Amino acid sequence: MxxxxxxxxxxxxxxxxxxxxxxxxxxxxxxxxxxxxxNNTKVDVTLRNYGKYLNEDGTGDKLIHSAWGQAFGLDYQSxxxxxxxxxxxxxxxxxxxxxxxxxxxxxxLWNDGSGYNKRNAQGFDKISQRYVKIKLGGNExxxxxxxxxxxxxxxxxxxxxxxxLTKNSYLGYSGTFTYDNxxxxxxxxxxxxxxxxxxxxxxxxxxxxxxxxxAGAGLNYKDKDLSIAYAYGDADDYIRRQLLELSxxxxxxxxxxxxxxxxxxxxNYKQLPSNKRAADSNSWYYAAxxxxxxxxxxxKLGLAYTKADKDDSTLGYFERHITRNTRWRFNSLTxxxxxxxxxxxxxxTFLGDYQLSSDLTTAMQINYGQFNFKDNKIKTGEINxxxxxxxxxxxxxxxxxxxxxxxxWTYKANGIQPILDDNRHYQRGSGISGEFIIDxxxxxx
Numbered sequence: 404m405x406x407x408x409x410x411x412x413x414x415x416x417x418x419x420x421x422x423x424x425x426x427x428x429x430x431x432x433x434x435x436x437x438x439x440x441x442n443n444t445k446v447d448v449t450l451r452n453y454g455k456y457l458n459e460d461g462t463g464d465k466l467i468h469s470a471w472g473q474a475f476g477l478d479y480q481s482x483x484x485x486x487x488x489x490x491x492x493x494x495x496x497x498x499x500x501x502x503x504x505x506x507x508x509x510x511x512l513w514n515d516g517s518g519y520n521k522r523n524a525q526g527f528d529k530i531s532q533r534y535v536k537i538k539l540g541g542n543e544x545x546x547x548x549x550x551x552x553x554x555x556x557x558x559x560x561x562x563x564x565x566x567x568l569t570k571n572s573y574l575g576y577s578g579t580f581t582y583d584n585x586x587x588x589x590x591x592x593x594x595x596x597x598x599x600x601x602x603x604x605x606x607x608x609x610x611x612x613x614x615x616x617x618a619g620a621g622l623n624y625k626d627k628d629l630s631i632a633y634a635y636g637d638a639d640d641y642i643r644r645q646l647l648e649l650s651x652x653x654x655x656x657x658x659x660x661x662x663x664x665x666x667x668x669x670x671n672y673k674q675l676p677s678n679k680r681a682a683d684s685n686s687w688y689y690a691a692x693x694x695x696x697x698x699x700x701x702x703k704l705g706l707a708y709t710k711a712d713k714d715d716s717t718l719g720y721f722e723r724h725i726t727r728n729t730r731w732r733f734n735s736l737t738x739x740x741x742x743x744x745x746x747x748x749x750x751x752t753f754l755g756d757y758q759l760s761s762d763l764t765t766a767m768q769i770n771y772g773q774f775n776f777k778d779n780k781i782k783t784g785e786i787n788x789x790x791x792x793x794x795x796x797x798x799x800x801x802x803x804x805x806x807x808x809x810x811x812w813t814y815k816a817n818g819i820q821p822i823l824d825d826n827r828h829y830q831r832g833s834g835i836s837g838e839f840i841i842d843x844x845x846x847x848x
Contacts, residue, residue: 443482459834561636
């Protein structure tokens with residue numbers, strides 16, 4: 404933050420020095436106020452209260468995973484000096500409110516220690532973003548914009564972020580060329596900060612060896628009815644990811660979608676021990692969905708299938724986040740840890756939502772998945788119900804309250820591997836989860 408303040412001060416003094424000789428004080432202030440660098444500056448304050456709870460017996464014992472915290476965020480966005488260069492930064496402070504022994508799985512609080520003891524649960528603060536930004540071309544539909552520094556990347560080429568109490572951020576470069584309905588995203592990152600930590604982390608392999616970079620690119624097309632995104636990324640001779648995401652509206656009420664994700668293991672991945680590999684060769688995840696929106700009612704049905712073979716008779720799965728300390732782009736109705744992405748798994752999802760009023764929306768999602776493992780047809784599923792209140796009153800327009808409760812049916816496992824009984828049958832497991840989020844945002848400048 405100190406460096407950012409000094410840079411801003413430098414540009415301010417530069418402008419004053421150039422213009423002070425010919426302008427009177429009042430005219431100088433007026434001229435400064437007209438500068439895009441100053442008059443397009445924004446400062447927002449964000450408050451987020453977040454609690455998560457899970458009671459499950461997937462390992463054989465009943466375990467309680469819960470965490471609750473409060474985040475205070477400050478986001479600064481400058482305008483562009485000379486319509487070319489600017490600076491952005493974000494600061495966040497997280498306060499611990501409550502935690503159980505297995506709090507770390509909820510990814511809200513900092514696990515400052517080893518193991519799963521609740522004494523390790525800590526609040527933290529960090530500067531999650533600080534980057535230089537540039538732009539070329541003043542036309543909204545024909546330009547180039549780039550950033551260098553610590554930044555949040557959401558559904559950008561092959562990387563994304565997850566917003567808990569804070570977001571994942573990455574150190575590196577990102578740049579987008581835009582031409583009419585087309586855009587080309589490029590990225591190169593070398594380090595990360597996780598959403599539940601204040602510390603800079605190395606990007607790592609599954610066995611915690613350093614990955615020096617992730618490089619990627621994405622080609623996008625978007626108009627009123629059609630959206631297409633293709634992306635390609637490489638993680639330092641470890642693994643490659645490709646993806647294709649489609650959305651098409653042939654009718655105002657009808658939306659068709661599809662997502663395809665492909666992992667191609669490279670030399671360093673193939674050298675991992677078998678128990679560290681999600682799959683031994685190329686793995687695929689295919690999904691398609693259809694949505695009908697009629698006034699306040701929305702209905703969506705999704706299908707998905709995974710191919711991720713292992714050669715040692717253990718269960719393989721499609722690895723969504725293929726390097727440690729990063730989040731890889733994956734947008735599917737059945738996004739839930741490794742669930743619904745196991746080898747040979749067919750998943751079906753139903754999502755229904757209803758807008759009770761202009762302020763209140765409710766929804767229910769049902770997931771079902773099944774796959775074969777050692778002569779067992781294993782079936783899993785879950786039901787989640789949630790609601791969101793976003794007041795339309797202008798005095799509360801930046802307030803949002805979200806709550807969700809869910810019930811899941813799964814199997815007892817060691818990691819992802821099903822635990823079979825003496826008769827070689829899998830054993831049932833279950834869980835109950837809940838979460839709530841209270842968001843409020845207001846503008847200082």
